[in-house]
Amino acid sequence: MYRTNNCGELNSSFVDQEVKLSGWVNKIRTKGFIIWIDLRDRYGITQLVFDKERTDTSVFEAANKLGREFVIEVDGKVIKRKDFNKNISTGEIEILVSNLKILNSSITPPFTLEDQTDGGDELRMKFRYLDLRREPIKANLIFRNKLSLEVRNYLSDNGFLDIETPYLIKSTPEGARDFVVPSRMHPEHYYALPQSPQIFKQLIMIGGLDKYYQIVKCFRDEDLRADRQPEFTQIDCEMSFVNESDVLKQFEGLILHLLKKFGKPVNNSFPKLTYKDALENYGSDKPDLRFDIKINEITDTVKGKNFNIFDNAEYIGCLVLPEKAELSRKEIDNLTEWVKRPQIGANGILWIKNSGDNSIKSSFDKFFTSDDLKSLIKNLGSKSGDLILIMAGTKKETLEHLGTLRLEIGKRYDYINYDLFCPAWITAFPLFEYDDEEKKFKSTHHPFTSPNEESLELLNSNPENVIANAYDLVLNGNEIGGGSIRIHDYNIQMKIFEILGMSKKEYESQFGFLIEALKYGAPPHGGIAFGLDRLAAVLNNKDVIRDFIAFPKNNSGKDLMIDAPARLTKDQLKDMTKK
């Protein structure tokens, strides 16, 4: 036996007990005749004390030779400390050590194992097993474990069955790139790793299992953007005999359960925004609703004053910033430079300062009279003290730029209340997007998404206007989930493949089994999938999902710790290429 107790549970109620502890040497302080050691394990830190009077000489000498991160086992008596440490749960006691055994030694770690480490990202990933010892990373993984468990509890209590779908499946070249796996037993044939269990969960519904969930790894061989992982974890769910509102209600329940379990404040009903409204009001399909500022369109109001920027623009919109009329010219210039950076690419910002009735200034005073400006701010409902930032251009781009500017302003001027958790549903996405390059329609989500009943008749005449029974769940500006009602009707599914320009050969070789399955009594069904990595980060107000993954890959898809991907042996290559 290595321990009677862990390093996080002893307190003054244990005083005078003999205990055995094991753990890591976290910190050593010595005063010559007395040595204090902070012993650390997953559960906490307990102070050990060795002193020349009360400790065996051999034990004292051994303690003197310990180094940081050594693993030790000690026997000793719990005693009251003179100087309480109120910051830790074990702060009232210490262990007077009678026996010390070194279980393992340690060389010096390549970075400090403190909350604020001196290790860079790459170094921390290379020595991830040491990074895991740091409190913040450990806490993230413990949180993630609890999050998974609460998701499972809720879904299980609501009748969902955890059903495993296969990892070695078939490649479907549509959409993102698959990772493929050569089959040794069937030369020139390949498995693919799933980008999601989409089709399998639909088949589970066709199989009559009614409610399915799985917390499952998914794989996408994409050129990685910052903070994207080639393998990521999805909370994947599907239900039968449901329409859109049934699904939204069920998963509002899940998110509310999680927010409550983790002590987050939340309103009990989630606002529902159409995709169109989200773009027009927030310039984003994942709006951050923790602050009120919205985009106002002023296209019609400001045209016709001989100001080219307005007169030539398809769309003009603005943001009204309360109590920012006194913002300095320099600060506005700084914002302007920020939106003009190539990552955003806006043309610039125009402004109006509403400092009260007789003091309205703008960056386009040449073209607008004082009355023009007054009328404009009146239309906007602007109050004295407001700063109004205006952007103009094509509608799509300008809304996007205003959305980006909105978020930056939210952060820069503390409009965002970081204590809030503001979920919302985004609904009524278009079913198709027209791809100008390939000159054909593509599915906004995937080809199994159901068109909504009202727009079914547009499938033939105006595919671009067909609305999907699809929905995203956004939380504090992050898309944390998305799903749809699926097509359960064979003929509609065929129609979709036709609109997507897929040949019979294409859809049959890729989805033949699903098409076949639709002939045997497929029930109406739909579902959703949440990104677990992102959800864990967002619930902790964090941006970097990597810190919520035990063994993440870097931005080029490499595991720096194990050095993967790597070359194969000749034998392995031979196995793979034999025909």
Next chain:
Amino acid sequence: MYRTNNCGELNSSFVDQEVKLSGWVNKIRTKGFIIWIDLRDRYGITQLVFDKERTDTSVFEAANKLGREFVIEVDGKVIKRKDFNKNISTGEIEILVSNLKILNSSITPPFTLEDQTDGGDELRMKFRYLDLRREPIKANLIFRNKLSLEVRNYLSDNGFLDIETPYLIKSTPEGARDFVVPSRMHPEHYYALPQSPQIFKQLIMIGGLDKYYQIVKCFRDEDLRADRQPEFTQIDCEMSFVNESDVLKQFEGLILHLLKKFGKPVNNSFPKLTYKDALENYGSDKPDLRFDIKINEITDTVKGKNFNIFDNAEYIGCLVLPEKAELSRKEIDNLTEWVKRPQIGANGILWIKNSGDNSIKSSFDKFFTSDDLKSLIKNLGSKSGDLILIMAGTKKETLEHLGTLRLEIGKRYDYINYDLFCPAWITAFPLFEYDDEEKKFKSTHHPFTSPNEESLELLNSNPENVIANAYDLVLNGNEIGGGSIRIHDYNIQMKIFEILGMSKKEYESQFGFLIEALKYGAPPHGGIAFGLDRLAAVLNNKDVIRDFIAFPKNNSGKDLMIDAPARLTKDQLKDMTKK
């Protein structure tokens, strides 16, 4: 809304309520003026009734046109049935349908969706989504879901953290073959799919997380034996600061928890057998303890009677079968033929019939006097009525054959009590096995298994005699779990690699990160992994794990439903082979 209730919950307490149900048409009976339909969903079956007097003509006509496996939605009133069906929970009521909507039609399924289907294995796998509708398969998956959940509950309650390890890792050519995954971003470099998260869970322990578990897919590119799957699910666990008995105690707890939850009878403490004792007493390292018959060695007792078969044998052993002395010659011949089949390859069976003091016969009466036989059966403690079956040959093979015969006898003559669940630990495995072909030692389990402390000193002199701190959990003749205490000492790990004949280059390229990690204060640790597929089957007294997997592969690793593995497109092949 598609339903107010499901098809498994209505009973007489709902009489007179208006309800809406959705489901599949399971069975149709018609008497001309009246139609009964069994409506089925995951939760059960509810009888619908349509009759010419009480049902709208249009609804009645529509009902008349329904086919099996059609998906329908009905409104109706719950009424009491005249003829109760006591076999189903909804047997007291039926629904008098007022409204019927066809949600989907169905063509005729390629096999019957009954408990006993007429579909062969391959057909059932090709249309797995239909097979899932059959009660036995559905019940298996629901059981598996419950099993996973109970495993998680127990482990979570015991402080284990669910931590996900990566699927895209590095190939380690030792052991079974890896499935590999070409990296597009790093040409000529490959990921591998994990055969188990072994090294990662050790790193999680080195990272101080103390107790880890995961229910995780593992992959082995083996030439498949019957009922092996290229991807399978493991309950993977690891603990720090434990010795062997700590681990056994913890996971006895898990198995007891499961047996209790699923209403299985069990003794509270598991017998512990050494690997050697298991082989010598049961001819197997996964003995079926549901019946008492053991192997008795009689080598020394029976030699020296000029009977060549005995005199030339390294080992002679027997099984004593109570109350089988009257077995016919034909039946013994049949057993003999059975053990001589090439799958087993034994030479034959000798026998003694103990029909009472003065009636002892044997198949080798020529060489043994009546007194010889009497003395022999006395030594064996045999009672009147026993049949004694004897095999002779090399020790290893003969024990194996006796073990196989023992199991066959257990089944054939009903010695096995199928109501029992008899778990046992097998311990004290040899650390190494000598590979006669490659002329070198191989790890019996894997190279990270710790030798036990008593046999450490044999590492240099007699590696073949070193005992491992390794253990298997067997249940009713199945190995359902296995694990070990791992090496946490850098120098011992190095020694093991040396004995295994691995060069520095080899072990550093494969396990460099683990070796490095051992330098930074690795704690003593150990763990276990259980096969979830097998565990689910064994707990249900079933042999075929495939029936406990939602989408299994066949014996050549093919998914017959989705037709994987498959060929890739030219573009995909190009992506993969670019340098």
